[in-house]
Every structure is written in C-alpha cells, then in structure tokens.
Amino acid sequence: MGKKSGTIAVFGATGQQGGAVVDALLDHKARVRALVRDPQSDRAQALTARGIELAAARTDDPASLAAALAAVEGFYFMTPEANSLEEVEAEIRIGTALVDAAAEAGVPHVVFNSVFGADRERGVPHHDSKHAIEEYLRKSGLRASMVRATAFMENFASVLAPCLEHGEIVLRMPLPEDAALKMISIRDIGRVAAALLLDIAEAPGGAVELVGDELTGPQIASAFGARAGLPARYEALPLSVLPTDLDRVMFREFANAAEHPGDLAVVRSIEPAALDLVEWIRAIGWTAPTNVAGS
Numbered sequence: 135m136g137k138k139s140g141t142i143a144v145f146g147a148t149g150q151q152g153g154a155v156v157d158a159l160l161d162h163k164a165r166v167r168a169l170v171r172d173p174q175s176d177r178a179q180a181l182t183a184r185g186i187e188l189a190a191a192r193t194d195d196p197a198s199l200a201a202a203l204a205a206v207e208g209f210y211f212m213t214p215e216a217n218s219l220e221e222v223e224a225e226i227r228i229g230t231a232l233v234d235a236a237a238e239a240g241v242p243h244v245v246f247n248s249v250f251g252a253d254r255e256r257g258v259p260h261h262d263s264k265h266a267i268e269e270y271l272r273k274s275g276l277r278a279s280m281v282r283a284t285a286f287m288e289n290f291a292s293v294l295a296p297c298l299e300h301g302e303i304v305l306r307m308p309l310p311e312d313a314a315l316k317m318i319s320i321r322d323i324g325r326v327a328a329a330l331l332l333d334i335a336e337a338p339g340g341a342v343e344l345v346g347d348e349l350t351g352p353q354i355a356s357a358f359g360a361r362a363g364l365p366a367r368y369e370a371l372p373l374s375v376l377p378t379d380l381d382r383v384m385f386r387e388f389a390n391a392a393e394h395p396g397d398l399a400v401v402r403s404i405e406p407a408a409l410d411l412v413e414w415i416r417a418i419g420w421t422a423p424t425n426v427a428g429s
C-alpha cells in the first residue's frame with residue numbers, strides 16, 4: 135500500500151481531535167490544508183506557523199467548501215459537539231454539507247470521525263446524528279472510512295477528573311460500578327485517522343472503533359490511585375446529575391454498550407503504541423489534586 139504524498143484537508147484542525155490529526159499528519163511529513171471559519175483566529179494562525187495551508191470555508195457556503203477541497207488526496211472531518219436537539223440538527227447539516235462538498239470536489243478518500251456505535255441508531259440524538267452522516271457518506275459513493283471515537287481519556291483531566299478526599303482518590307461518574315467504559319486518547323484518534331488518510335493502514339470493513347482501553351469505574355479509580363500512591367474508591371452517581379437529556383441517554387447507552395467488549399487489537403494493529411489508561415495517566419504527567427477538602 136503506497137503512502138500518499140498529496141495534500142490532506144482537515145476540518146476541525148483548530149479543535150481537539152482535528153488538532154491531533156494534524157499533529158499525526160505532520161509527524162508523517164504530510165502536506166495539510168486546514169478548513170477554518172476564521173483564518174485570522176489565534177488557533178488558525180498557530181497552524182500557519184507550523185507550515186499548514188489555511189482555506190477559509192463556511193459550512194453554510196457550499197462553494198467555499200468545494201473550493202477548499204479542490205485537488206486534495208484525502209479529507210478528514212469531525213462534527214462539532216451538540217448539546218440540544220437544535221444543535222443535533224445543525225450537526226447533521228454540517229456533516230452532510232461537508233460530504234456534498236467532498237463529492238463535488240471529487241475527493242479520493244474521506245475519513246469521518248464519528249462515534250462508537252454509529253453503525254446503527256441507538257436513541258442517543260448526538261450519536262444518531264453521526265450515524266445519519268455515516269449513512270449519507272456511504273450513499274455518496276465516495277471512498278470512505280469511519281473512525282468511531284469512544285470516550286476521550288482527556289475527560290479524566292477535565293469533566294470527569296478524580297478528586298482527593300481525606301487522603302483518598304475518589305472518582306465519581308454516572309455509570310454503574312460493573313459497567314466497563316470504552317475510552318481512547320485524543321492523540322491516538324489522530325494517529326489512527328492519519329494512518330488511514332495516508333493509506334498506511336486500512337479500516338477493516340471501512341470502520342474502526344477507536345478503543346484504547348475498557349475499564350469499570352473502580353478499575354479507573356484504582357489506576358489513578360496507583361499513580362498517586364493512595365487508596366482509591368469509585369462512586370456511581372445517578373443519571374440525574376447530568377445537565378442535559380442528551381447526556382443522560384448517552385450515559386445510559388454507555389452502560390448498555392459495556393456488554394459488548396471493544397476490539398482493542400484492531401486499533402493496535404494500526405497504531406501499535408496506542409495508549410491504555412495507565413500509559414495515558416503517565417504520559418500526561420498526572421498528579422493527584424492537592425486543593426481539596428479533608429486532605
């Protein structure tokens with residue numbers, strides 16, 4: 135399988151996942167064109183400083199999208215986060231506009247960064263949106279590969295960060311104790327997507343579920359506790375702690391999905407250095423929080 139040498143277009147390059155795709159493409163010395171809403175933004179300018187070409191493109195302006203995709207060898211896109219049903223509709227509009235533009239420009243290979251379980255509808259609105267975009271992309275006749283991200287490990291450094299209480303690491307999530315959460319580092323999302331874009335690897339059956347580890351709440355808590363050299367405990371919270379209906383149905387689905395183990399070997403066959411949670415904790419230099427009650 136030959137490695138590509140032409141330009142790869144990236145939508146979402148100023149964001150987390152698209153940013154990781156850019157990092158990985160640059161590691162392979164690929165030529166990258168970033169589709170951005172505002173070429174003057176600090177994050178867009180930071181891309182030019184790394185030798186990346188910018189193309190101004192708006193998802194509500196089909197001509198700007200098709201022009202931005204002219205003469206590229208591959209195209210990566212993700213869709214922005216949706217926190218309401220209105221935003222879910224907007225997400226689908228953005229995804230289908232990007233597919234239409236790729237078809238118009240005759241892009242040879244499109245990689246869509248969706249979500250685990252997007253092979254079918256599951257009743258989670260901001261996941262079913264990605265299923266709808268996958269279907270639309272499939273029907274476009276374009277050569278397409280899906281990378282289906284599971285929960286970002288980075289959530290454990292932000293919204294799901296464990297805390298320190300009375301000398302103990304405590305992790306709380308709205309997930310039953312015995313349910314295993316599938317997860318992946320954002321770095322590895324980028325590495326797998328880049329390998330597909332550059333034809334270094336192929337997605338078996340046209341899709342890869344991006345899973346680098348799969349652990350229950352108590353196992354995740356233990357991993358952080360071991361790193362801190364402290365005892366650890368997990369507390370399962372009710373779904374009612376979540377701020378939106380969308381999040382509540384998503385976490386209910388996480389618990390259901392726990393019955394279907396992911397295939398970690400597929401990701402490792404494409405990215406042998408894919409991180410498990412313990413490696414990710416070490417890689418980010420995680421240390422126990424210090425400023426909490428009782429410690």
Ligand SMILES: NC(=O)c1ccc[n+]([C@@H]2O[C@H](COP(=O)([O-])OP(=O)(O)OC[C@H]3O[C@@H](n4cnc5c(N)ncnc54)[C@H](OP(=O)(O)O)[C@@H]3O)[C@@H](O)[C@H]2O)c1
Nearest residue numbers: 146147148149150151152171213214215249283284285286
């Ligand atoms: N959090 C998780 O654990 C998790 C797991 C799996 C999947 N996901 C999915 O991942 C996606 C979010 O990915 P991310 O975290 O990489 O995104 P992000 O960091 O928020 O980046 C969003 C990117 O989209 C660009 N963009 C273009 N048009 C936009 C618009 N109309 N509205 C908002 N952004 C626009 C932004 O560019 P500019 O702002 O520079 O224009 C930016 O580059 C969501 O679809 C979410 O469902 C999340």
